[in-house]
Amino acid sequence: MSETxxxxVIGAGVFGGYHARQYARLPGVVLSGVLDLHPDRAAAVAMPLGGRGFTDLAEFLDAVDVVTVASPxxxxxxxxxxxxxxxxxxxxxxxxxxxxxDGERVRELAAxxxxxVACGHQERVQFRAMGLLDIPEQPLRLEALRHGPPSDRSRDVSAILDLMIHDIDLALALSAADPVTAEGEGILSSDGVWDTARSEVSFADGFTAIFDxxxxxxxxxxxxxxxxxxxxIDIDFVARTFRNTTPFALNTGYAETPAGxxxxxxxxxxxxxAVRGEAPRPIVDADEAIRALDLAIAVEQALADHR
Structure with missing residues (x-):
């Protein structure tokens, strides 16, 4: 690989644009190209940042060293x-x-x-900035709520794979135990995907996680x-604040840190x-991403079984 x-970026949607801007601004990397089925969309994201728009995958891959997948x-x-x-x-x-x-195929080919292979569970960054991943106690209970208004974004998957999977990853990062049961109920949208869901997951050590x-x-x-x-610990991810009654010192100013x-x-x-060999691994690797996906799929199956 070249020094720079x-x-x-594959995908010229909202998240594709976010990732393209990161490559354009971070040191040691430039945005070379954006791939999308729609040439106008690819060019609109890439060209203002100094890159090219592509519609041909092979041509795109020849022009880049690292790839972000931000497609559906x-x-x-x-x-x-x-x-x-x-x-x-x-x-x-x-x-x-x-x-x-499919997740295992990705992991196996990368190995x-x-x-x-990195996966974009970005809430993990905020947990690390707060200091939550350093707490020496195991949690007893977690209650996560993640609500948003209707949107055309991510309609190809359920709210479990779109939203809940963030909090699933955080629960798995906090607990040393494995999940053993998942129960839940939800509401299907008119296009047949779960748009509203509540699930309770039990872990082997008695830890319980509630996802809404x-x-x-x-x-x-x-x-x-x-x-x-x-x-x-009570966290408001929108206000970027939290309340802590544990004896463990957390970073109340995490929102002002570069990571926050x-x-x-x-x-x-x-x-x-990690690609350059400057870190042993990315923040979330393929193993962790597959573990979160596995539990998310178990939740979806619990919702289907409850119908």
Whole structure:
């Protein structure tokens, strides 16, 4: 690879634009290209940032060193596998895939080629900035709420794979135990996907996680309550504040740190550092992304069984 990495983004939607801007601004990388089926959309994202718009995958892959997959979730595995087959490390927006089999194919091909795979569970960056991942106690209970108004974004997957998977990843990062049961109920939208859901997941050590998501809410709300033996932590992800009654010192000013101000940027920087060999791994790797996907699919199955 060249000293300055050439970044490429697959998908010229909202998240594709976010990722393109990261490659254009971060040191040691430039935005080389954006791939999209619609040439006008690809050019509109790429050209103001000094890159090119592409519609041909092979041509795009020849022009880049690292790839972000920000296409619709149902295409994540297909695009990641193509990039890996071409020898390119990949950063995949969550979810890593929409089936465990596809996620494992991505992991196996990356391992065979010795390439980095990162996944965009960016809330992990904020947890790390707060200091939550350093608490020495195991949690007893977690209650996560993630609501938003209707949107045309991510209609190819359920609210579980779109929204809940963020909080699933955080619960898995906090707990040393494995999930053992998942129960839930939800509401299907007119196009046949789960838009509203509530699930209770039990872990082997007695830890319980409650996940509540909606893509039909009147306003955006994102909160989390974590109960420990020594106290509780209440987080408001929208206000970017939290209340802590545990004895553990957390960073109340996390929102003003570089990672707190730009979680996506910190996540992409972590990916690039791993690609360059400056870090042992990205912030969220393929194993962790597949584990979150596995539990998300179990929740979806619980919702289907409850109908």
């Amino acid at each position: 990495l050439r970044g490429g 979730a149902t295409l994540h595995a297909e695009h990641a596998l193509a990039a890996l087959a071409a020898g390119k490390p990949v950063y995949i927006e969550k979810p890593i895939a929409t089936s465990i089999a 065979a080629k010795g390439l980095i 998501v909606s893509r039909q809410a009147p306003a955006r709300r994102r909160t989390m309550r974590i109960v420990y033996p020594s106290g509780e 101000q730009d979680p996506l940027g910190a996540s992409v920087e972590g990916f690039l550092a």
